Amino acid sequence: MADDRPPSGLRSLLRDDLRGESPYGAPQLAVRAALNTNENSYPVPPEVVADMLAELGETLPGLNRYPDREFTDLRSALAAYLSRGGEPIDPVQVWAGNGSNEVLLHLLQAFGGPGRRAIGFTPSYSMHAIIATTTGTAWTHGRRSTEPGRLFTLAAADVAEQLGALDPHLVFICSPNNPTGTAVGLDVIEAAYEAAPRAVVVVDEAYAEFARPGTPNALTLLAGRERLVVTRTLSKAFALAGGRLGYLAADPELVDLLRLVRMPYHLSAPSQAVARAALRHTDMMLSTVGVVKAQRDRLVAELTALGFAPVPSDANFVLFGGLADAARTWQALLDAGVLVRDVGIPHYLRVTAGTPEETTAFLDALAALGPEHHLGTEKAS
Ligand SMILES: *Cc1c(COP(=O)(O)O)cnc(C)c1O
DSSP states (O other): OOOOSOHHHHHHHSOGGGTTOOOOOOOOOOOSEEOSSOOOSSOOOHHHHHHHHHHHHHHGGGGGSOOOTTOHHHHHHHHHHHHTTSSOOOGGGEEEESSHHHHHHHHHHHHOOTTOEEEEEESSOHHHHHHHHHTTOEEEEEEOOOOGGGTTOOOHHHHHHHHHHHOOSEEEEESSOTTTOOOOOHHHHHHHHHHSTTOEEEEEOTTGGGOOTTOOOGGGGOTTOTTEEEEEESSSTTSOGGGOOEEEEEOHHHHHHHTTTSOTTOSOHHHHHHHHHHHHTHHHHTTTHHHHHHHHHHHHHHHHHTTOEEOOOSSSEEEEEOBSOHHHHHHHHHHTTEEOBOOSOTTOEEEEOOOHHHHHHHHHHHHTSOGGGBTTTGGGO
16 A cells, blocks of 8 residues: 555544544345335336336447436426326426435535534434535434324424524425334424525425325425425335435426536436336336335234334334334344344334235244343343
């Protein structure tokens, strides 16, 4: 190595505000049931793979040129998909990136930064805080309800009070919320928008397609709210996490401003081609959502029967409490070939709803654990 400085010396070169931070790091292990990152367990159907290959075949000879910087066809396809919900969304209202994480980065680069404040309501998606920090945006952990019957929920008045005190530049509301699973009412989003009059209000709806019937989504609130943003992704219900395609819907002017911060040609031609092919088969790509939702509901019912405390869920995962020691149970499940997520909430773990077989593997592994894993009974054993 030409550089003979010790590695610890490099640490001293790191930006002050990044020192001591840990990277996002959900384990990627080869196990029987990988239920820790809320992916769709079902592979892309062969018909869709064939169409992706055909689309790639047409795209690859043209890789000598930069891709369509404005991803025009993909935008139209995403707008058409969103419009299926009933609220017409125009292609100029749509923006996309390499996963919704990149879309979130663009929002923070454009509207956050040094001297600016962002807030989310903890526990929620950890990447909101991490991306805020990497852009130099000050992050505030907002609070959720701790009342037993309303645990982890958000009430409009409580949100308004917290936002009024902070006067943030960005507000993140995750609905359905990761890792707790519950969707918020539209009244919460309306209250947040009113209480933070200069903030861009971002509603992260990565799990919208899994919501229980009658759950409203924030697309219906976009009209007349120029600071409101709804982010979505093809990573979850669409079963395309490896394709890295996330997107948002917002006011056309806000979308236009994001072009100031994106890297030129940020969406590669193959990425655009694969996503276009997936969207041409929307119904087939979403055909597993029903099975996954059924497994989600099964998890809630059977976790309750096993004596644990699952949180109601509108997503493809369930957060459940009642564990004596979450880290110990996490390891015991992994030893049985089932990988779930320890999200850092004492006595809770999060499990993704997978195939019926994976769900059975998880429930069997959990049921086989001794009473020492149950909160309150651990001392009796
Ligand atoms: C999984 C997830 C995403 C998706 O991120 P991508 O970059 O699109 O894969 C976004 N938000 C939340 C809350 C998530 O849980």
